[in-house]
Amino acid sequence: MNRSQWRLQDAKTQFSQVVEAALQGEPQHVTRRGREAVVVLSEASYRALREGARASAPSFVEHLLSIPKSNEQDDEPRRVALRDVEL
Secondary structure (H helix, E strand, C coil): CCCCEEEHHHHHHCHHHHHHHHHCCCCEEEEECCEEEEEECCHHHHHHHHHHHHHHCCCHHHHHHCCCCECCCCCCECCCCCCCCCC
């Protein structure tokens, strides 16, 4: 395994190395039972990732405005089928 990929058992015994590599900006991938499980990131990398996701996500208003307003076949408003609900 290369330095950025660890089996869970190895990551446990060498956790300080996992953390140090993550602090150096290299994400550390940890597998459990042979499957990808988690990625260890530095706090700075994590914050940058979250800020990037927020910046690229549409605002709530943009999301609402992107909802189709009419049936594509004609200009009549979309009809929604209602169902009975017992309270």
